[in-house]
Amino acid sequence: MCRLSLATRGSFLVLMFSAFLASQNSATRAEEAIEKTDKATKRVRGKSTSKNPISASLKALLAPSKAEPEKKDLPPSTHKQTKLIKLKTPQGTNVQMHALALDSKGRLLAACGGTRITREESKDGPEVVTEIQPGEIRVYNPEGDLVATWSLEVAPQAMTVAEDGTIYVAGYEKIMKLSADGKQLAVADLPHGKLIDESKDKIREDTVKQIKEQKERMQKYVDRQLETVELLKKKPEAERTKADKIRLQQAEMMVKSYQRFLKDDDETINKRVLSTINMKKTVASLAVTNEDVFVATYDVTGYGFCIWRLSQNLDQPKKIVTNLRGCCGNMHIGAGKGEIFVAENARHRVCRYDREGELIKTFGKKDRDGIDGFSSCCNPMNVCITGNGEVYTSESNVGRIKRYTSDGEYLELIGTVDLVPGCKNVSIVVTPDHKRVYMMDKTRSHVVVMEKKSNET
Numbered sequence: 001m002c003r004l005s006l007a008t009r010g011s012f013l014v015l016m017f018s019a020f021l022a023s024q025n026s027a028t029r030a031e032e033a034i035e036k037t038d039k040a041t042k043r044v045r046g047k048s049t050s051k052n053p054i055s056a057s058l059k060a061l062l063a064p065s066k067a068e069p070e071k072k073d074l075p076p077s078t079h080k081q082t083k084l085i086k087l088k089t090p091q092g093t094n095v096q097m098h099a100l101a102l103d104s105k106g107r108l109l110a111a112c113g114g115t116r117i118t119r120e121e122s123k124d125g126p127e128v129v130t131e132i133q134p135g136e137i138r139v140y141n142p143e144g145d146l147v148a149t150w151s152l153e154v155a156p157q158a159m160t161v162a163e164d165g166t167i168y169v170a171g172y173e174k175i176m177k178l179s180a181d182g183k184q185l186a187v188a189d190l191p192h193g194k195l196i197d198e199s200k201d202k203i204r205e206d207t208v209k210q211i212k213e214q215k216e217r218m219q220k221y222v223d224r225q226l227e228t229v230e231l232l233k234k235k236p237e238a239e240r241t242k243a244d245k246i247r248l249q250q251a252e253m254m255v256k257s258y259q260r261f262l263k264d265d266d267e268t269i270n271k272r273v274l275s276t277i278n279m280k281k282t283v284a285s286l287a288v289t290n291e292d293v294f295v296a297t298y299d300v301t302g303y304g305f306c307i308w309r310l311s312q313n314l315d316q317p318k319k320i321v322t323n324l325r326g327c328c329g330n331m332h333i334g335a336g337k338g339e340i341f342v343a344e345n346a347r348h349r350v351c352r353y354d355r356e357g358e359l360i361k362t363f364g365k366k367d368r369d370g371i372d373g374f375s376s377c378c379n380p381m382n383v384c385i386t387g388n389g390e391v392y393t394s395e396s397n398v399g400r401i402k403r404y405t406s407d408g409e410y411l412e413l414i415g416t417v418d419l420v421p422g423c424k425n426v427s428i429v430v431t432p433d434h435k436r437v438y439m440m441d442k443t444r445s446h447v448v449v450m451e452k453k454s455n456e457t
Contacts, residue, residue, distance in 0.1 A: 075371060077415040079401075079437055079450040085144040086446045087112065089133065094118075094445030096133055098157050099285070100427040100438055104165030104180050107147065108140040108429070108438055110447065111169060114155030135171060137182060142436075144449065150182035158295075160286040160335075162312070168293055170283040175295065175314055191308050191317030195300045196280050200273065202301050203280075207272045211264050218261045225251045225258075284326070287335035287385075288312070292355055294340055296324075296331045305331040307340065309355065320357025327378035328423045336385030336406070343393065345378040350391060350408065363408025372410035375400065377423060384428045394428045394439060397421045401428060401437060401450070417441070417448045 087095035087110060096116035101109045113135035119126045135155035139148040154171035161167050165180035173193045177186040196203070228251040232244055240248070260268075284296040284305060292309050299306040299322055307321035324331055325346035332343045339360065342351040349364035364380065367373020374380050380393035389406040392414065399417035404410055419426065420443035427440040437450040 074416070075413050077413045077453075078403075079415040079452050081415065081417065081448055082451040083144055083449045084446045085140055085438075085449065087138065088445070093131065095138075096155075097440055097442050097445060097447075098155075098425065098427075099159040100429045100440050100447065101159050101161045101167070102429050102431065102438075103139070103161055103167065104163075106142060106431065108142075108144075108447065109159065109161070109167070110138045110140070110440075111156035111159040112136050112138055113152070114157070114171075137167075137169065137178075139182075140447075148182065150178070152176070153184075153187075157283045158286040160288045160293075162288045163290060166288075166312070168286050168288055170286055170295060172278075172283075173281050175283075175286075175293075175310070177312075177314060186314055188310075188314035190281070190283065190295065190297065191310070191319075192297045192300060192306075193281050196277055199300050200277065203276055204269070204273050206301065207269060207276060208264075211269060211272065215262050215264055218258055222255055222258050222262065225255045229255065279329075282329070284329065284331040285333050287333045287340060289335045289338050289355070291338065294333055294335060296333045296342070299323075307333060307342070307353075307357065309357075320355075321353060324351075330378075330381055330423070330425050332382040332425070332427070334383040334385040334391075336387070336389050339406075341383050341385055341391055341406075343380045343383045345381050348374045348379060350380060350383060350393065350404070352406065361407060363404070371402070371413060381424070381426050382428055384430050386430055386434065387432055392428060392430050392437070394426045396424050396426045399426070399439075401439060415450050417450070420444060 085108070087097060089095055094116065095112045096114050097110055097112050098114070099111040101111075103109055113133045116131045116133055118129045118131070120129050121127075133155075135152035137150040137152065137156065137159070138146060139150070141147050152169065152171070153176075154174050156169045157171050159167065159169045166185075167178040167180065167182070169176050169178065170190060173190055175188055175190050176184055179185055229248060232240070232248040232251070235244065280298040280300070282298070284298070286296075287294045291312070293312055293314065295308045295310065296305055297308065298304075304322065305324040305326050306319055307324070309318045309320050310316060321340075321342070324342060324344055326344065327346050330345060334341045334343075338355055340353045340355070342353070344351050348366040349362045351362050352360045354360060365373040368375050374393070375395055376397040379395040379397070381396040382394045384392040384394075386392065390411070391404045391406060391408075392401060393404065394401050396419065399419035401414040401417065402410065403412050403414055414437055417439050419441055422443065424442055425440070426442075429438050430436070435452040439448045439450065441448060
């Protein structure tokens with residue numbers, strides 16, 4: 001999916017997904033929208049399983065891409081994997097994770113819940129399965145034992161912890177302030193939600209234009225598939241090889257699946273507008289300094305991201321950064337010494353801003369062979385800023401964690417984690433002594449624990 005150009009991702013994938021996004025609690029999940037909008041569903045083990053014919057095509061589209069070959073002469077890493085912290089529901093299924101943080105007691109916090117999308121085998125083949133999980137923060141001690149679970153009124157999509165132990169967590173339209181023991185202290189509306197509602201006419205105008213452009217592209221693709229069907233059907237059925245039959249089945253399926261993308265009636269437009277609004281009301285990430293709370297969200301119009309600054313009382317909102325480019329809904333920020341660091345993944349760089357949003361410095365480049373740049377389609381995906389101002393970066397697909405100075409000087413390779421390939425949030429946190437690094441693997445619903453090697457000082 002992420003091998004497409006940035007322009008194609010912005011105008012094709014977002015459009016393709018947003019056509020179905022009608023659920024207010026999970027507007028960024030295309031498969032959930034299939035579940036919501038398709039009437040032909042069945043219940044399987046208490047979960048909703050979509051029978052939508054596009055499921056198979058989305059399976060291919062959403063399946064993780066093959067991992068890029070690792071650079072053969074990587075430098076030695078400073079840390080090694082020592083354990084996994086696996087997150088499960090009481091029923092034994094994987095937990096949907098969104099963010100990691102360390103609290104003032106050194107415990108690991110995992111923001112969990114919302115809609116988890118998986119594919120399961122059935123007699124009819126792979127099916128998209130949607131499971132709604134409660135919003136919560138799970139608390140783990142340094143040994144990886146679950147010691148507490150704090151329930152939240154919304155599914156958390158982002159989380160950060162201030163130096164005094166106060167926890168900030170945000171989900172769809174809401175941001176909350178919690179005490180160090182998880183008690184809710186304050187809740188407020190996110191600043192961009194009202195503006196998005198006020199911009200419905202502009203969003204609709206953009207949507208109509210996008211649908212027209214998409215229809216033109218899709219019609220060409222559908223026409224090619226119809227040509228394939230026609231050509232294969234000219235061959236007598238008895239003479240069709242196994243490969244012919246597979247190609248025919250796939251072509252017919254794709255034609256049926258993509259026919260819905262050729263629609264431009266009012267109902268289609270209305271659904272698209274609603275799903276775009278829901279998508280934009282989500283939260284990408286949070287960061288906090290001694291003075292402020294920073295929120296990264298989709299911008300009100302267009303496909304870029306922006307950063308809002310709030311007081312620690314969750315008021316006085318001010319948009320300070322715009323036109324950030326991210327992939328697949330990811331735009332992660334961190335903070336340290338009063339400054340903001342942004343993992344602008346689609347531009348393969350880290351941006352450093354002051355609290356007013358003035359750009360101080362950028363560093364990074366697209367680099368598939370070297371170690372000081374960032375590999376794969378869109379990286380770095382996440383950043384973690386330590387107490388001394390150093391910048392830890394994490395890369396999805398290749399699973400690489402590295403350490404830089406605040407000015408962008410490469411220092412060392414922390415380690416390479418075995419991840420399911422794909423463009424996704426790979427949240428990391430670092431203990432104050434730098435001896436332990438945690439990395440989130442959303443696909444497998446576990447946290448990888450990296451410990452400093454004993455021969456390292």
